Amino acid sequence: MDIAAKITSKGQVTLPKLVREQLELESGDQVLFRLAGDRAVLARTPDFLDLAGAVPVPPAKRGASWDEIRHEARRGRGRRFEERR
Numbered sequence: 001m002d003i004a005a006k007i008t009s010k011g012q013v014t015l016p017k018l019v020r021e022q023l024e025l026e027s028g029d030q031v032l033f034r035l036a037g038d039r040a041v042l043a044r045t046p047d048f049l050d051l052a053g054a055v056p057v058p059p060a061k062r063g064a065s066w067d068e069i070r071h072e073a074r075r076g077r078g079r080r081f082e083e084r085r
Contacts, residue, residue, distance in 0.1 A: 015042075 003016050015025065023044045025031065030045040061069075 003019055005013050005016055007013055019025075019042070023031075023042075025044060032043045032045050034041045034043060
């Protein structure tokens, strides 16, 4: 379905009511524009709290600090880089 809207002289667009309703957008929500060739796709930016629990954490990794996680990730990337050489 195509829904038209006009661009103001300041480059602003009012999202039509049907679009806001379908994407469940409210005042203050953030959106994402994804460029694909000569098109732009508008998407709702997910709330990170809604994503909590979406990725399973192995029991051995639960409770690890972010510093530990980042250190291990960097070490893993270094090993993969060396393996490709």
